[in-house]
Amino acid sequence: MKILVPDAQFALDPDVERTALPEAEFIIHRARDPLQIPDSVWSSADGVLVWQDMPLDRVVARKLTRCRIVVRHGVGFDKVDLEAFAERNIPVCNVPDYGIEEVANHAIACALSLRRGLPTYTEMLSLDPVAGWQWNVAPLVRRLTGQAFGIVGLGRIGQAAAARAKALGFDVGFYDPYLPVDEPAAQPYLRFADLGEMLAQSDIVSIHCPLTRETHGLFGESTLARLKKGSILINTARGPIVDTDALLRGIEAGAIGGAALDVLPQEPPDPDDKLVAAYRLPPSWLAGRLILTPHAAFYSPESWYDLRYKAADTAGDWLKKGKLRNCVNRHLFPPGALPV
Numbered sequence: 001m002k003i004l005v006p007d008a009q010f011a012l013d014p015d016v017e018r019t020a021l022p023e024a025e026f027i028i029h030r031a032r033d034p035l036q037i038p039d040s041v042w043s044s045a046d047g048v049l050v051w052q053d054m055p056l057d058r059v060v061a062r063k064l065t066r067c068r069i070v071v072r073h074g075v076g077f078d079k080v081d082l083e084a085f086a087e088r089n090i091p092v093c094n095v096p097d098y099g100i101e102e103v104a105n106h107a108i109a110c111a112l113s114l115r116r117g118l119p120t121y122t123e124m125l126s127l128d129p130v131a132g133w134q135w136n137v138a139p140l141v142r143r144l145t146g147q148a149f150g151i152v153g154l155g156r157i158g159q160a161a162a163a164r165a166k167a168l169g170f171d172v173g174f175y176d177p178y179l180p181v182d183e184p185a186a187q188p189y190l191r192f193a194d195l196g197e198m199l200a201q202s203d204i205v206s207i208h209c210p211l212t213r214e215t216h217g218l219f220g221e222s223t224l225a226r227l228k229k230g231s232i233l234i235n236t237a238r239g240p241i242v243d244t245d246a247l248l249r250g251i252e253a254g255a256i257g258g259a260a261l262d263v264l265p266q267e268p269p270d271p272d273d274k275l276v277a278a279y280r281l282p283p284s285w286l287a288g289r290l291i292l293t294p295h296a297a298f299y300s301p302e303s304w305y306d307l308r309y310k311a312a313d314t315a316g317d318w319l320k321k322g323k324l325r326n327c328v329n330r331h332l333f334p335p336g337a338l339p340v
């Protein structure tokens with residue numbers, strides 16, 4: 001059984017994957033472009049474990065002549081052409097349950113960091129520990145109790161973020177047009193049928209929806225204009241959901257208080273990108289108002305191990321036992337074609 005990892009994010013030894021699937025031969029590449037991997041390698045794979053760098057499009061699907069499963073190391077599957085794989089009878093699965101706690105904690109850490117002034121204090125004290133010894137200079141500091149925390153997408157991570165925000169004293173609301181009205185996990189929170197209404201009332205907005213055709217560019221100029229004056233936007237979901245040029249303009253105009261972004265439209269970013277350039281050499285109006293992290297919300301050594309183990313285990317369950325879990329293109333197969 002040959003398992004191809006085309007864009008491995010670990011050093012070349014698949015030690016964790018081997019623990020989950022000892023009988024497999026792992027073929028490890030660290031490519032970003034499918035063309036960097038010979039066709040003979042693609043066509044020899046019984047299964048593919050893909051990270052976030054490698055797009056798996058229709059052309060790649062055609063090369064995978066032996067392949068019986070693709071597993072996405074992670075939650076989002078926006079870089080995999082689900083239809084192309086279903087047409088070739090290849091189920092695509094994800095690993096939805098490896099780092100929920102980490103991402104929710106990251107979003108909350110960003111909110112707390114900006115609302116407690118940590119970027120400002122860190123920068124001022126590292127520049128001058130005497131002149132920088134000032135407590136009243138951080139622009140976004142507020143008491144949390146009674147502030148409104150709005151969540152876009154109340155799924156696994158959104159629910160974990162909501163529980164944490166509620167425990168901190170926020171009034172929590174959410175916008176999720178696809179969540180059933182009787183979802184028990186949503187009951188403690190205020191549901192908004194209209195995104196604009198939630199944005200107008202929220203002091204902090206945290207994005208936890210997937211990247212889809214509908215959410216691509218969802219936070220463009222007009223949606224950002226609906227944010228409450230002085231509020232904070234947090235994005236730990238996917239970069240293309242937020243127009244970062246428009247976000248920067250909103251902060252400069254004083255309409256938006258600040259932002260924390262773990263994900264960017266291009267990763268790693270272009271250093272000359274407007275928002276990234278402003279972050280590196282902040283003008284005075286941006287100081288203490290922007291946090292960037294390198295798509296790291298999911299990460300802890302524990303979640304990293306879980307992710308690798310579960311991805312290999314998911315492939316093994318299907319290839320060895322015919323058991324399929326977390327299949328994200330099931331809806332594109334004819335009824336009954338895949339086991340329940």
Ligand code: NAI
Nearest residue numbers: 075076153154155156157176178208209210236237297298
């Ligand atoms: P999930 O599938 O459990 O929840 C997503 C929720 O978003 C669902 O309840 C869905 O109904 C809702 N939704 C879909 N379209 C929407 C729309 N147009 N407006 C509002 N809500 C909408 O997914 P989960 O596990 O909570 O993950 C959320 C996202 O977080 C993933 O899609 C992924 O892109 C991102 N993520 C980021 C990580 C990071 O390291 N920064 C790590 C893991 C996930």
